[in-house]
Amino acid sequence: MSNLFKAFLDLLPDRPLLVGTVLSVANSIARVELPGGGMVQAHGQATAGQRVFVRDGQIEGLAPGLPVEIIEI
Template sequence: MLLTNPYRQFLDLVPTRPLQVGEVAAIADGVATLTMPGGGQLQARGSAAVGQRVFVRDGLIEGPAPSLTYVEGEA
């Protein structure tokens, strides 16, 4: 009989590198500087235009993101 660990199965479903959204503030030599919703900045490689909202994961721009209003909630 093989025992499984439900917590380990859950962790396997969660991506190790989160998908984030940022707005492109500047581009220099193929590296974009992104402004994050919390006010921080992040640098990522990929193609985008200044002012565009993009999805970024692990330092790479994955594509355009929709322009939605940022809402933060507490539980």
């Protein structure tokens, strides 16, 4: 017998991995600006000016300082 709850969870999309620049940090909550101009708040260790990976409100690590190209479809 298969697990119906696991089958249901497999239908849901994965949380996206975002990249952005930290604008400010207060009480381990970073305010991160995304390339499109959006803002998110994330928990984790970072300093202002760093580029970070963010997923589901958590900073997952530092992002490389590569140029970002936005393509609208």
